[in-house]
Amino acid sequence: MAANPLPPPPQNADRAARESYFRAHAAGIYDRLTEGRRRFLRADELCRRIYKTHRQAIDLIFQRTVIPSGAFGTVAATIRDDEKWHVFKCTDTAISFAPKSWMDWLPPLGMDREEPRSWITLHLRVRNDQLTFYSQVGKMVDRDLRRRIIEQLLEHGSRMGFVRKTGREISDGSTTRISSRDTLLDWREDDEPTEQAIRAALARKLDALHPDLSELRGLVAPMLKIS
Numbered sequence: 001m002a003a004n005p006l007p008p009p010p011q012n013a014d015r016a017a018r019e020s021y022f023r024a025h026a027a028g029i030y031d032r033l034t035e036g037r038r039r040f041l042r043a044d045e046l047c048r049r050i051y052k053t054h055r056q057a058i059d060l061i062f063q064r065t066v067i068p069s070g071a072f073g074t075v076a077a078t079i080r081d082d083e084k085w086h087v088f089k090c091t092d093t094a095i096s097f098a099p100k101s102w103m104d105w106l107p108p109l110g111m112d113r114e115e116p117r118s119w120i121t122l123h124l125r126v127r128n129d130q131l132t133f134y135s136q137v138g139k140m141v142d143r144d145l146r147r148r149i150i151e152q153l154l155e156h157g158s159r160m161g162f163v164r165k166t167g168r169e170i171s172d173g174s175t176t177r178i179s180s181r182d183t184l185l186d187w188r189e190d191d192e193p194t195e196q197a198i199r200a201a202l203a204r205k206l207d208a209l210h211p212d213l214s215e216l217r218g219l220v221a222p223m224l225k226i227s
Helices: 015-024 026-053 055-065 070-081 100-104 143-160 195-224
Strands: 085-090 094-099 120-127 130-137 182-186
Touching (some): 015 026, 070 085, 070 195, 085 100, 094 195, 130 143, 182 195
Antiparallel strands (some): 085 094, 094 120, 120 130, 130 182
């Protein structure tokens, strides 16, 4: 509801006249000053309600439409543009993905309702002026099966490029890395690498890794009961 119209303030009036005007119309002046704020609060509350009701869908839209920039923008574009890879999730600093060939057989055993096949993923991340790579197993519905798969990957994963250099602890409540963090590139804060340098670093790692990843199916197939 719009505030009631105010009479024009006195023109060229002395202080006493101005004070008299403000006292007489204080309520109306307050309504005018706060009307925009009330509209903002109503819109803000509406946005909160929409997000609460449709949180998963809205979060998914942001995950799928984020456009990274800088060094990580090159990383994300390289993976997205390469037909060998299937992207599960991309933020403004990290991307999780897997060989597209895995999508033909990888069963939906993960607890991520939007991407239930993303229980085993490869990761690239740019943070603190470093480009790093690692792989991990996420949460799965069947914890016993998850533990057996991780044990096999820690034991035999080196032939697929999954090398965990320290420790073999398995976390049941969160993700478990099956390879140590590998720094592919680092730089000074004021000397970000060129697009060519980033693409070359990714090619050295991923082109060598990709053929070996095909062995994953043979390693986990007996546990997943797939042929």
